[in-house]
Amino acid sequence: MLNLERLRTLDAIARHGSVSGAAQGLHITTSAVSQQMAKLEREVGRQLLARNGRGVRLTDAGRLLAEHAARILSQVELAQSDLEAQRGQVVGELRVSAFPTAARGLFPTAVAELRERHPALRVRSRELEPEHAIRAVVRGDLDLAVLLDWYNKPMPLPDGLVKAPLLDDPADVALPAGHRLAGRDEVDLAELAEDEWITWGEGEFCHEWLLFTLRSKGVEPVIGHRAAESHTQLALVAAGLGVCVAPLLGRNPVPAGVVTVPLTPRVRRHVFVVWRADADRRPSIRAAVRALRTAGERVGAAGESTATAARNAETAG
Known part of the structure; x- marks a missing residue:
């Protein structure tokens, strides 16, 4: 009889x-991985790993068994989902992630x-950039991840994932208060061709989106500073060190010395949540999606209230 935890270890080596x-x-030691693999090799009577320089590779037998292990583990996940669905209770542990502004804007x-409505559910959350989160969900390291894409640049998703929208997140441009365009009602990104940009990290999806969008307008951006966190970007803008795109989610409070101006045409991020299709029937997944949608609706409503108040203040002025 094949041991499930040892198959899980083999599957992890194949995936990672x-x-x-x-x-x-x-979340175990390398020694524990080696011990599990040694036991599995004795169990099946075949060599599953071979040395490859300083690392290891799967043998032919190892690859064959790893393929079966992936299918077996998927069936176990499906069985657990079905049992949880039949019981109809939101229990157990749920591992979730979100990109930083969503973690700040939605998770609290x-x-x-979820804690109030389902006290038997333990939620474990972490911040993770979308590209890494997708891989973690596919691997089974996460149950659910909050991701984003942009109105003109979709996020590619692998097969086997289910997707549900949470909110459309409007994005403005953040300018130093003394900027020449700070008093405008709206700004086109092309008007910022000569400005220094504060952007996300090299290779991150949002950074690549900014380059793609500016270049589509004939602008080759001058990148002055990089920061993963929106509040760090806004602090750099407040110091007069450049401009940045500032989505609404997780943006407030905007620091003194920064003015946000709507972009034309309007710029929006699509915020959504994904999970594995074989876990679709889990009540905990469905409860988490409902809670995230409620949080997204509140963010959207707060954004509309802020925009209305700003328009009223301009009219009164």
């Missing part, structure tokens, strides 16, 4: 490509609601 990667994904409300 190394013993250390598998150990990190499974959503996770607090």
